[in-house]
Each structure stands twice: as C-alpha cells, then as structure tokens.
Amino acid sequence: MIDVLYFAWVRERIGHPKDRVETSAHTVMDLVEELRTREERYEAAFADLSALRVAVDQELTEFDAPLGDAREVAFFPPMTGG
Amino acid sequence: MDIRVQEHAFDLGREAQGFAARQTGMGAVVTFTGIVRDVAGGLDQMEIEHYPGMTEKALMQIAEDAESRWNIGDILIIHRHGKLVADEMIMMVATSSRHRKDAFEAAEFLMDYLKSRAPFWKKETTKDGKDWVAAKAEDEAELTRWTKD
Structure with missing residues (x-):
C-alpha cells in the first residue's frame, strides 16, 4: 500500500488530500497512469504533468523515477515558498 | 541550525536578537524577513499550505547545502503556514559568519531555494475570488x- 498525497490545487481538483492505493506500478509515471483511469477528476488533475511536481518519500523527484518500496508519493504544483 | 515551521506569528526583534546573542566569534549576522x-x-487573506514532514526535511537540506558552500556559523529559518493578511510577516532567515559576504550570500541562497524547493503553496483571496499563486519562471531561473560554478 502506498499513501498518495495531493496538495494545493491538485488536492482541490481531486477533492481529497490522500488516497491509499494498492499498486504494482514500477515508476511514478505508472502510478499516474493508474490514477488517471480512476475518475474524470483524476484525469483532470493529471492532464498536464509539466504543471506538476512529485515527491517520493518526501524527496523531490522526476516522473520517470522508480517507486521501489516507496511508502508515500505526493503530487503538487510548483512550490511558492518565501 | 534552528528550523521552525509554525502557524503562529514570530517576534522578529526577539528572534534576531536571540540569534545574534547566541553567536560566538562571528563578525556578521544577516537577517531577511518576508x-x-x-x-x-x-x-x-493569504493562506499558506505546506507538506508536514517534507517541509522540515527540505528546509534542513537547503540549510545544510548552504553550510557546505559558505563559511557559516549558524542558520535560523522560521516559516509560517495557515491564514495571514497583508503586511504580516511570513518568514525569516538569519545567517551568521565571520565575514559579511558569507552571511549575505548564504541568506540569498536560502531564500532562492526556499522559494521553489520547499513545499509551500500560497493561495490569495481578493474580492475577485480565490486563486493559487503561480510559481514564477524567474524564481526558477x-x-x-x-549551479553555474
């Protein structure tokens, strides 16, 4: 089981902050493809990946990154701290 | 190193004073306030969302990177989340070093990275409605x- 977290407008578009998913995805991209098939709002949230960033186990990474035995994957827009 | 992510306001004067007073052998303290x-x-209203857990780790990593690049005595980062209004203080950094250049440059480095590599997101409410603040290309630039040298 992986915890999939959503932040900012990604969370709003999907409608909740977290999913627990049973997945056999090898990479972040595989997981995105699985999520996209869930419902329309997931497809909408993941429509433009260039507008999204991803963290695996709280470390920023790329969409082609392997999931390995990751416990937490988070999707969010580019960050606006400071 | 002192890194705090908090909802409540901070007292800039007290934090700056406390930070400077904790330093020994340092010739310079630089503070920046957002x-x-x-x-x-x-x-x-401005609402700041963050990613608890990752935020602290990311700030720690950025501070460690700064320490490895400059001759730094100490680093303080305070960043707020939650609901804020105009003219409220969002965050501060403080750096100390023996000579001012290290403290200035490290503070700038911290701010540049904190803007686009720490998981915070801002949402503004105006009379026109609510909207997420978009990341700026120049911040990434x-x-x-x-990374040039």
Missing part, C-alpha cells in the same frame, strides 16, 4: 546562478 504583500484588488 512579508505578505498586498495585491491589486486588495488582499483579504534564480537557482541557475548557484
């Missing part, structure tokens, strides 16, 4: 100056 800017249309 303040909620009003926007055209009038800002009713600022990072390249630290």
Whole structure:
C-alpha cells in the first residue's frame, strides 16, 4: 500500500488530500497512469504533468523515477515558498 | 541550525536578537524577513499550505547545502503556514559568519531555494475570488546562478 498525497490545487481538483492505493506500478509515471483511469477528476488533475511536481518519500523527484518500496508519493504544483 | 515551521506569528526583534546573542566569534549576522504583500484588488487573506514532514526535511537540506558552500556559523529559518493578511510577516532567515559576504550570500541562497524547493503553496483571496499563486519562471531561473560554478 502506498499513501498518495495531493496538495494545493491538485488536492482541490481531486477533492481529497490522500488516497491509499494498492499498486504494482514500477515508476511514478505508472502510478499516474493508474490514477488517471480512476475518475474524470483524476484525469483532470493529471492532464498536464509539466504543471506538476512529485515527491517520493518526501524527496523531490522526476516522473520517470522508480517507486521501489516507496511508502508515500505526493503530487503538487510548483512550490511558492518565501 | 534552528528550523521552525509554525502557524503562529514570530517576534522578529526577539528572534534576531536571540540569534545574534547566541553567536560566538562571528563578525556578521544577516537577517531577511518576508512579508505578505498586498495585491491589486486588495488582499483579504493569504493562506499558506505546506507538506508536514517534507517541509522540515527540505528546509534542513537547503540549510545544510548552504553550510557546505559558505563559511557559516549558524542558520535560523522560521516559516509560517495557515491564514495571514497583508503586511504580516511570513518568514525569516538569519545567517551568521565571520565575514559579511558569507552571511549575505548564504541568506540569498536560502531564500532562492526556499522559494521553489520547499513545499509551500500560497493561495490569495481578493474580492475577485480565490486563486493559487503561480510559481514564477524567474524564481526558477534564480537557482541557475548557484549551479553555474
């Protein structure tokens, strides 16, 4: 089981902050493809990946990154701290 | 190193004073404070969301990177989340070093990275509605100056 977290407008578009998913995805991209098939709002949230960033186990990474035995994957827009 | 992510306000004077007083052998302390800017249309509220757990780790990593690049005595980062209004203080950094250049440059480095690599997101409410603040291309571009050499 992986915890999939959503932040900012990604969370709003999907409608909740977290999913627990049973997945056999090898990479972040595989997981995105699985999520996209869930419902329309997931497809909408993941429509433009260039507008999204991803963290695996709280470390920023790329969409082609392997999931390995990751416990937490988070999707969010580019960050606006400071 | 002192890194705090908190909802409540901080006392800039007390934090700056406390930080400077804790240093020994340092010739310079630089502090930077980020303040909620009003926007055209009038800002009713700014809400800052963050990623608990990752935020602290990311700030720690950025501070460690700064320490490895400059001759730094100490680093303080305070960043707020939750609901803020115009003119409230959002965050501060403080750096100390024996000579001022290290403290200035490290503070700038911290700010540049904190803007686009720490998981915070800002949402503005004005009378026109609510909208997420988009990341600026120039903020991303600022990072390249630290990776050139």
